[in-house]
Amino acid sequence: MLKKILKRLKVSSFNKASLFLLLGIFLFQQFKANAEVSAAAGQKIYKQYCTSCHKINGELVGPALKDVHKRRSEEWLIKWIRNNAELRKSGDKDAIAVWEKYAKNEMPSFTNLTDDDVKSIIAYIVQESEGGGAQAGGTGTAGAGTDGAQTGAGSDYKPMLYIFLIVFLAISFFLSRIISNLRRLSQARNNEPVTEPKSFVQVLRQKNTIAVILLILIAILGYTTVEKAQKLGRSKGYAPEQPIKFSHKIHAGTNQINCLYCHASAEKSKAASIPSVNVCMNCHKAVQEGRSPEGTAEIAKITAAYNSNTPIKWVKIHNTPDHVYFNHAQHVKAGKIECQKCHGPVETMEKVEQFSSLSMGWCINCHRETEVQFASNNYYSQFEKLHEDVKSGKIKAVTEGMLGGTECQKCHY
């Protein structure tokens, strides 16, 4: 498996070795406690705090971070990242120079980060700068991608089914022709009167044929009615025009901004919430130019909204009926479910569309199948019987369904 991937990647044997080494280090570091310095931990922090203004290759709001560890000392970087204003105040020439170079844009202070956190970030930058972690990052996005691809593959059976159906029909047609020919041959041989082959119209006028066609029609009509009725009020694929042509592809895809940077309340509250304009302005104070004149015009709309203190009236895409209670924090924070699981590959969408049907069957299916954070969340420690069952091997894992996740009042109250 791995070999195949490597083959496809056409990696030289030397690189293979180094990749294995890197992977080994990566894995080893994975096993180490999270609190310690690791590129993996750094990646997490980097995505949460840095990506909105920095890229490894190329400038965004702030400078490109490639090889920053070669340009500055670790000590300086820690000071700068944790509280750059203080560093500047202390008269550090480099600090002031960077600040001035980037149009005196204030970088927020991150006093919440420990020294180890910053070291982790640096470790991650080192990894990225040397190109080693590219694959790691790459697989990350690919993971989300394959998720979507799998679902795609799931619906791929349909054309195959049609082909089979046509083949079967053809075979049965030919078989019936052969049978009738054979019958006529045997009739001729036995000197029985040979039944003339019926014309197409005659076949159609047969009672049996009419009955079969009627039955098929009723089945099709019934099926369509039920399916359409089920889809009433559902809007999978709904992708309305938004007041600002905001591209998730650029923000979440290219720029790798963490979903939770903008949709911060998804971890805390029932609503994931659309970011307020001041969140947009955190970056767009500096990024005033788009990639095209149209893009620049769109960005200008945010600035205008910010300056006039008028909220932007976005069109809500994901709507649940009033009798459904859905809580983002439950799924994102407690359930640790990827946003993409329900929202699809948003990072590839220029214009966001509703990816899932949001039907009750869809919810329930997931509740039946999805494993909860049974071992890692202390909340579940009181479910002693289930813990025993897991231990004894009676059940493999605990799904939401086993915890009453398919009961009415989990979502309807």
Added chain:
Amino acid sequence: MDTNKYWKGLDELHEEASFVELRDKEFADEIPVEEIIAETLTKKSAGRRDFLKLMGFSVTAATVAASCRIPVKKAIPYAIKPEEIVPGLANYYASTYVNGTDYCSVLVKVRDGRPIKIEGNNNSTITKGGTSARVQASVLSLYDNRRHRQPSKGGAVVEWAQIDSEITEKLKAIKAANGQIRILSNTIISPSTLQVINNFVTEYPTTKHVTYEPISYSAIADANEKSFGKRAIPGYNFDKANVIAAFACDFLGTWISPVEYTKQYITNRKVSKEKSSMSRHYHVESRLSLTGSNADIRIPLKPSDVRRSLVSLYNKIASATGGTPAGSVTIPASAEASIGAMANDLLAAKGSSLVVCGINDINCQTLANAINNLLGNYGNTIDLNNHSTVGQANDKAVNDLISELNSGAISAVILYHSNPVYSTPKGKALADAIKKAQLSVAISDRADETASLAQYSCPDHHYLESWNDAEPKSGSYSLTQPTISPLFNTRQGQDSLLKWSGSSTGFDIVVQNYWSSNLFSKQSKFTTFDEFWENSVRYGVFNTTPATSSFTFNGDAASAASAVSAVKSSENELVLFESIAIGNGNHANNPWLQELPDPITKATWDNFVSVPVQYAIDNGIEDGDLVTIKAAGSEITIPAIRQPGQAKGTFAIALGYGRAAAGPAGNGVGQNAYPFVGFDGSNFSLDSIAATLSAADGKHVVARTQTHHSIEGRPVIRETALYEYKKNPASANEDKIKEKEYTEASLYPEHEYSPLKWYMNIDLNSCIGCGACAVACTAENNVPVVGKNEVARAHEMHWMRIDRYYSFVNPNSGLLEDRVTKEKEYDNQFSSAFVKDYENVNVAFQPMLCQHCENAPCENVCPVAATNHSTEGINQMAYNRCIGTRYCANNCPYKVRRFNWLDYTTSDSFPNNTATETQRVGMLDNITRMVLNPDVTVRSRGVMEKCSFCVQRIQDVKLQAKKENRTVAGDEVKTACQTSCPADAIVFGNIKDSNSSVHKLKADERTYHVLSELDTAPSVGYMVKVRNIEEKKSNA
């Protein structure tokens, strides 16, 4: 085993035809299905066409509904989001509810900028986290559509700037001409507001500030001035009292500070094996009040005799303690004996007893002071240092003001939250008098009876939009902070006064300055004022120790006693009282409160004259008969209601009804009884008013809920006496052991539960029946208002109701052995005369809600499994699955399921199909709908609903635990009814957690389950009520 005969109303007791008809039918109105079918079938020719028409309609309707495009919804985030707000998460802000004399420290739940629920503030040393029905409902009054929307002059809308300049100009002219200015306000307990008024008085020295309350406590203040030289209402400590004697004093319902007193009272009423003592509560009154219904020994007397009984008590106490008894008085012999027992108990509990009197008469209050003084209660159960500040109203000054206005001696009058045209006996005269003033300004929340007469209307904020402070008791301070931007173009009243007195400071700054200069120095915890202020705003309260001084009684008990003895008796006397829900009338436009059944009569949306049952029998009066009451030169025609427990010779009418300009919910509801209020020269008098009753033509339906959902005489209440409880903690609950047998005999398979199983325990001994829980439930769970006509049809929607049961007491002993039981009645052990003693009844309250049965009868009969059982023991109700067969309601033995007969919430797909009554009272306005809890589904027509054990709160706590990587604590989830309860009667939690309170309480000997013999295995336990009555002496 307790086999008391309990009855909810006289119609049930007497098995009147109307009751039997209702009882035998599950639903009050049947759908005339058969008639319709029969009609269609007889018209055979039209049958097919009708069928086709109906089918055509349904197909078209379905097509129209199906082809509707999904509406485009907008999601509008903040432009600049305030840091503390997370969309979808509620914030709680400490604040203070003040409405006249009502005070409560509260937490306001704000969701996405809208206050949606009020909770009690546990940091308050006064209300201690308790609330009342009015406090709970106050959030709805914020969204009252009939509040003023902008300032106006003579009815025409004007700008604030214009109003300010005109009023200031006129005030200055009046000042120059030395004209008299009056500010007529309701009770103001805010020190900063008083400062603002003082500033105004300094600016305009001819101003006098007159405080007015329709139902005032001025006699207590006056009596204390005479007795102790301090015009104030003392602080009462009901928790320290082992014997309480109350004279016409509804201290749990309406008197002075009911939430505070309930909290205190109940601490000494709870019994357990560890603490098997409780206070003994004597109650002397004419009508059956909420407090009287909770008393151990209740002595019904007509109003003038209540006054005289005070003298009788004084004489007994005085002769026992070496005081000087006054001349003797005559009261009925049985009452005399009970007063004797009361005196003995009081004397035995010297220093830990309490005598309170609710009569607004200076002599009665002086006598009460004298008795408390003789009993040594001052400094123990009564605290004159830590006094209540609500006693500012001065009845005499108000009365004088009316005459002054009439004579034209007043040039300007500022009406500050007072509505004397409606609520004084001379209202009509006052209405004309106000017009005589050169300048009349109303600072009010709506164009009420008085404000609509003023030249200028300066609308005030709602308290949830305001900054304010309060000092309900000396030394105890609390803050009000705004929790929403003003909905309308209103301005805080204090700001108006500040503007007119030439100050440019905003009132919020005035409050801060007051706290900075007066309170900051009284503490040492915080070094900077900012810290102190932030902390005070955060917790809502700040306490200091008031200065102490000693008081000696200087009252003239003898002359007071002779004045009280001389009170004129009449054959029938009228008593006026404050309604529990709508108060003195200022909550009249609050539909939640209008729909809250009165704790005793269970009447909604109305007032009436209650008459003693025997009087009604003698005079042939039935419930709802219109009668004319004549008293004090006025008369009103009003329906009569027979009231058990009401003393002979008493009529009682609730005040606060008959509003003309309150708003659609309050206008024309009931009759205004304020014209009957008397004035004795110094105080308004609400009792002992000579009255006559004469029959009038016609009937008036009073919508009462008392016999809806009849429990059909099953033994659902259990009660015992304290002395029996001491002997046997399982007394009256000997059946408890049988519950296990019932379960073992069950045919049902046992449910498998998760480690969380919810259980509620309700202590019947603590429940005082006030109804705060019912309103809290309404607010939390979007329970609709249905209006009077629907209530009359037994269509009320309350998930939590309080059942009130009467039982007979033997008037000669009041003892448990002599109670009227079903058995004894069947055995004919009583003479008929005894059974008919309607004056002496015991009352028991029982909050009734979905019992979340383990073997729920409703679950089995639902054809679509819309109601089913969860692994956490909740009887779930999926509204979107319900098709409205109502089989579940039919099969529920507790009668707690509610059906949406009409669209009460505009959640129906078809517009303009809503319940007209609900629409009329304004519950469907978009502004009013802002009060809805976004976490709870708004139910549409045709579905069943019921108590959900506040599942949204359960889920919230569970999520919080998951987020914090921990388990849920046993007592962590608190339901809305539980947090609202001022008596801490309701406890909720996880029964599977052995550390939870409910786990212990369920095992308590007193805990029983209603109708446990049906083996429904409810998840709601009730604890036996304990009455502290005397054990019957042998052959006494």
